[in-house]
Amino acid sequence: xxxxxxxxxxWLARAPGRRSARELARQQAPVxxxxxxxxxxxxxxxxxxxxxHRGRPVASVGRTASGGAVIRTADGEREYDLxxxxxxxxSVTRELxxxxxxxxxxxxxxxxxxxxxxxxxxxxxQLELLESSWVTLGFxxxxxxxxxxxxxxxxxxxxxxxxxxxxPPAGTAPDAPVSAAYVRDIAEExxxxxxxxxxxxxxxxxxxLHPVADFVVPRAAEPPSCWPATRRA
Numbered sequence: 278x279x280x281x282x283x284x285x286x287x288w289l290a291r292a293p294g295r296r297s298a299r300e301l302a303r304q305q306a307p308v309x310x311x312x313x314x315x316x317x318x319x320x321x322x323x324x325x326x327x328x329x330h331r332g333r334p335v336a337s338v339g340r341t342a343s344g345g346a347v348i349r350t351a352d353g354e355r356e357y358d359l360x361x362x363x364x365x366x367x368s369v370t371r372e373l374x375x376x377x378x379x380x381x382x383x384x385x386x387x388x389x390x391x392x393x394x395x396x397x398x399x400x401x402x403q404l405e406l407l408e409s410s411w412v413t414l415g416f417x418x419x420x421x422x423x424x425x426x427x428x429x430x431x432x433x434x435x436x437x438x439x440x441x442x443x444x445p446p447a448g449t450a451p452d453a454p455v456s457a458a459y460v461r462d463i464a465e466e467x468x469x470x471x472x473x474x475x476x477x478x479x480x481x482x483x484x485x486l487h488p489v490a491d492f493v494v495p496r497a498a499e500p501p502s503c504w505p506a507t508r509r510a
Contacts, residue, residue: 279315280309281426285305286305287300288302288415289415289472297470303410311427312435335364337349337372338373344500345357346359359501361504362503364504370504371492374496374497374499375495378495382489383491384443385443387441388485389439389485390476390485391437391438391483392435392478392482403472407423407425416463416466419441419442421476422441438475441489456486464476464477
């Protein structure tokens with residue numbers, strides 16, 4: 278599976294009273310960014326001879342009288358010896374393992390976007406930095422993260438970013454255009470000019486807005502089921 282590993286994390290902020298970047302710190306922080314679409318393709322390609330049921334959402338997971346597990350879909354139900362529920366923030370497996378757990382809003386949102394790296398040729402310094410590092414831009418009440426990931430086409434790359442910040446003021450409609458405008462305003466107000474320009478660009482291949490919630494689980498397994506516990510979703 279194509280990845281884009283880097284070994285260093287660079288912390289930046291906007292210089293006081295200026296639009297230029299000020300480096301705060303560098304640290305060894307190896308990460309291996311990947312493209313989620315390519316990740317799922319690779320997992321599917323390596324499923325081997327196992328049965329892969331595509332397009333059959335799991336409605337619920339339960340226990341059988343004999344101590345096994347039963348998975349229910351629109352097509353009916355089947356019994357299994359073990360269920361591993363790596364099924365995200367809307368997990369139906371978690372409902373079985375820890376039914377009392379409910380998401381607690383974290384009080385902030387995350388805006389994500391991807392831009393073809395080729396569209397940023399006029400930002401050579403930023404792209405050069407991202408060749409070996411992932412970048413965190415701090416600002417009051419939030420931060421932005423920038424890194425490179427492989428594109429869908431062989432040899433292509435995307436610049437991915439995530440901006441974590443407080444929600445828009447009360448009364449602001451949460452539709453996509455307003456959300457995009459709000460994150461551009463955040464970048465314009467808090468980011469160094471060259472990084473704010475990256476967020477403001479129109480060549481996005483994807484944009485998404487996610488609320489963030491905490492899940493605090495007392496257990497991650499209760500036979501015959503287990504759920505990889507996640508704090509943030």
